[in-house]
Amino acid sequence: MPKPTDKIRSLQISNALDTESFGLSQREETKRTQLIGQYLEEYFWKNKSITSGGRAEGTALDKNSDSDVMGVIGGILVVENDHDMDENVIYISAVRTGCCPGYCKLKFQADQYSKFMSGQYTPKEVSTIYEGIKRSIITLSDQYISSELFCKNVIPDGLIPGDNFHDILYELNGPATRNADVDFVQAFEMRQWPKEAKAWITRCRKNKWPCKALLKRLEENIPCYVVAIGNKSSADKDMEWRLSFVEIERELIWSMNETQFKCFVILKRLTQFFGRYSALKDITTYHMKNIMFWMCETEKVPQEEWIPQNLITCVKRCLRKLKKCMKDGKLDHFIIPENNLFQNKTFVSKEIDHAINKLQRNELYELISEIRNSGKELSTLLLISPEFMGYSNTCKSMWRYCCDHYDPDFCRFILDKFPEARILLPCVQIAQAKAKWRKKLIKMAWRKEPLCSGTRNLAKRVVKNIKEGSEMDFSTSTIYAAIVHFMHGNYDDVLTELKPLLSNKEWKIYPSSLGTPMYLCFKSGEMHIKRKETVRNVEDLHRDRNNLVNDLCTGNSDRDMYINGAYVRTLPYPLALQLVLNTWRAVYRCNPVIISYYLMCMSQLKLGHLEAMKETMCHFKNAVQYNKGRRDYHLSLVLLGHCLYWSGDIETAFECFAESMMVKKSVLNVAVYHMAFLINDWTRCNI
Template identity: 25%
Template sequence: MEVIYLRQSKFSDEDLRKISPILSKSMFFTMASSCKTEAQKKSMLMLEFLYLSRHKQTVRRYFGGSAAEGTAIKTSDVDKMIVGPNIYVCSEQADGEQVKGHVFLMDASDSSPGHTKLVLLKTDPNIPTVFDQGNTLYDMLEETQDGRRLLSSEKVVTFWMDFMRKRQTSTGPPETFRHGPCATTVTTDPQGYIKNEIGGVIEQDFAHGLLFCSPPSMGKDWLRNRVNFSWPSQKIVQKIMSLKCHVVAVGDKMSQHSSLEWRISYLLWERELVWSFNDIQLQCYVLLKALLKKYIDPVAPDELSSYHMKTIVFWESEDTEENCWGQEFLIPFLRNCLWRLSECVLNRSLKHFIERDKNLLLGKMCEIEIKESVLKVIKDIIPDIITYSLKCIDGIDLTTTWQKSDHNIETFLRKCLACHNSRITFDFNDSKLPVKVYHYERAYAIGVNAETVLADFSTLAQYHVSLEECDRDIEVDDKFKRSVKMFIHMRSAMILARQLLSSKNNAAASETIQKLMNFMEENSALDVISGKLYVVTCLLAFDKREEASRELQNIASSIRNASVLIYTGMCSSCEIMRPSGETLIQEKRIPPCSSSQMEFLSVAHDAIFAQEDCPVLPDALKYECMVDRAFLLHPAVYFFYLRCLCRKTQEKMEDIARLHAVVNDCNGTLHSYRSFNILGHCYFENGNFQSAFDCYATSFSQTVQSGRPNVAIYMLLVILLNIFQTQGSENLR
């Protein structure tokens, strides 16, 4: 099959450039954008920093793949590299002589490109390693006939698999198996926080990495040769020069010494390259991954991977001129990547972007039938690339519009203007700003805070110290760091509030409580609603109802002053809230907003609580603590619930009605059942057993099929018991 045959197309370059902007704009809002990737970068770097902090500045954890890039599709897993202390790898013996710790020397003399053996250069039994948990570093070594001691990649992966099997998660020990250099754990996502699917399978690949003293020779060569290309920019190259390289525990499958070999990893370099991608590069990469999963994997499973697609984008980016990154070039760029992919498959050769002697397709598609199947799929896609691309778009049905246009470009563009949201047509530029805010705020409100909520007081204190001492070491802006710090302080305050509630020294506690409430107030500017709701929660816990009422009035004033609230949480499918009288109206799409209007744009996060917060929480939330280690609450739902607790009878009924409306707006998500539980509790407390029963029944119906724990079943039994007792009393009368 000739590659030239694959270059035939139904559409001209001009046609592809006309339709590309619609595709690019749609993907910006639903799948991939540089602002989403930038926000994910901040979240990952902060999580890595906090991980290092709680491991006493010794063990590092790096995120890789789509989890770090912000390019995840539904089938994506989570890649992590764990790098322990005091073990180093050097290319030259002189490099390791000044290093304190256990040092191994590369020996790639009889290994394929990109792989190496690790020969023990020097060691010190008094310096600990991560293997000192029932094993030692010496247990990981194998001695050769010539007396050299080599670090066994096989033994290291086995160690990590045993280590992972002993870990406990909320659903028990994880299933563990080997996947290349990784110990892969398989758990379920019982609450849908990660996969957005109840019971969704979470695969986490843990690779064990060892740190290079300085980059290997191929990495140095790549850096020296960057001056001749427009991408990556010299600024990115300079950044990469400051980043480390590693080896990970996997050998060449075709090597006789595979169990003793390690693979050179440029994880930190490669993710920096992806973080530098513009919208078109990211969108092309995600489209390639989607085409791979949708069309290539079914005919040739496990032959090509997302990493291959990323490498294709790397190579094509290097050859693309600076003036070819506008939205109109998305489909032409994608087509060029598919041409390049077809040539690589035909020749079974795809060079690693950095380690350029390494062929990523070595050992792939060895059977001619499989190779021809892959080429046929690519051959089918390229001529009809518009149709195939539109089928990969999530969240916006462009395929139906394309079909109704009879595959006519001009008709399709007119129908998009008439039928689709204006943000993918003439309002795109004004729609970008609020979406950027959404991704930025969500990066720490969900990405960082959802992990921080489970930390104990000593860990939170360590976070605080590390952030104060090493502020400049985190490559995130001051606002992001400040927001994370405020949440850490708020979580510390919640723990202190629990301790004060259990204190028997009421006289001493009174002054301390006031200081605590002042501290919480100082750290409540997390957003417009949820930060203040933590303050109200503690005020009610300390029986300060009047102060709580005033705080809720202040929140209501802040809401009324904002024309639009961007909602960043997971408890509603709506993305914004608008104040309307005494309530909040939820809407699906973030509206366009010019730069001059940004001052009227505010943000609302989910409230996040841990099971340990139970003593501080109001009654409806105490029940939720029975089944969840941590949980999210929609801020509007929690706001109106707290108002109900502070109101008199008539006002309370009005707020219950407003709460009911907000709960209905939240319906349809994985977390909406909890909103119905809170509403049901309000009805129950006010003696409206029928409405309470209806709310709990609705809640239970949303979780019964998945088997998800839900206190609604318990509350239904409580209501039935109250009804029977009431009827029994009436019969006695």
């Protein structure tokens, strides 16, 4: 039985974890965002990607947590038998002979090898990946794919370039290609579940977790995969591939009850202390995930005992389970129990007892105290409900994909798949209006029609499309309307759009992913983190979206295109240049106040309203300073520096670019190139 003090502490930290965004409602919003993003990637980019790990599960310990992305290679399936093959798909056989449980070798049968090498069935989107696979084939008596060569030859598309002149573009980390805090893994999908996984579906469960309905849905809808890493103890490890169940494991995390989920969050946080003990240094969060799965399934902890007041007791039980597994030298993989995750690991019994006992007495309560104090501190800050954070994050996902292609049928498809996505339709509408505008500009470029002068009517039609229907938030449609007018040279219309926005003194709620959620005032650019009781909150997304402010998002759809001697450009120059420095997967987010003041200043400068521009510039400088410390601060300095440069204040522009380069020391920072242009111009004028 838990001690009375542990019961009280358990309830306290359970509530504190809710405040830290580890409640079930937050997890449900994370789940919805992930599933919609996965659907959008497949719908628009014809590419299947699965995000896993803390960010996808809802267990990320902070905003800077790494992200794991598994890209599924299209047009190829792994099979364990040769029945019912589709002639439009290439099949690779999974060979289990001589492999440990959970591993296999991949072999082309003769007919499939000829089919693959002919190139006739190579999808255009993965042609580079297919070439890498061809370089990874080793001919023994048959054609096998080497997992070791695959990792070297098959580089995921769309990686972000190196962060400075000395960086390589990426580094290999097991089966993953690590790049900009993201681990990319390329995988092959299996046509059917392997036999071991089918046995997992039917095994006896006294705790009835996972439930039969979930198991049925997993078996019918969620595939298994193979990834390029062999068993470390195998002589053929460079040829072996590991069975992967990341999508199933993600669903299992999402199916946990409140206390099970929070217990796993605490176990993950405890792993940060494992380095203090030599016995625990090799224990990973994946080991703890499997411990957690077994504890949820086993009858030793009945479902009725997974309640908030038992949270600390449940954590201790999991640690005791870890201790037993370490002493036995055996931790069974949850889905394939024949696969021992502690294979070839050696633990000393006395060291295990010392480490786990001290962890339960010291670090566990140290962490509990930290969580309680964090909860008290966060209770004084602006707290945004999971629904609104989910709305903001899903809008960004929707924006990223919907701006790429104009598709009038998309709204119908997304609502069929996700009826709850109706709230996102204003975002889709703006993004699709933008995609339609870009499509029109591309057509005009091919016809060699002027893209700016004489296109005022086109700009007005685009702005009308952007503003039709309900607002997605306070500022997005207005800012994009201003950008359209700006890119067409209609600077007086830019001022008409932005003046009311930048005169608004009300505090809006800014649930930005660029930093902590804050209150934001458009007129001053000022931001506050402390809760303001006088500010009207967002209680109903359908009614109160006008009190929300979202980041301005830019991505692949905004990249310049050079057609017939003309640039098709849908963003102001500094943002367009920033996108050029990155690959098509890169997304940039910008404080909406900053981009508004940039457009206002540049428009006043173009119109010759110099006195008004000086006043706007003062507000612009203040807004940039208020943005200090957030992840887009370096970009804010670039936008300000660009305005100052064109206004003739070269010295202050230089200072802005220099500070931006100090804030983000990277060749991916567009300030590097603005600084080069500035120095080049200054040198040319003074020689």
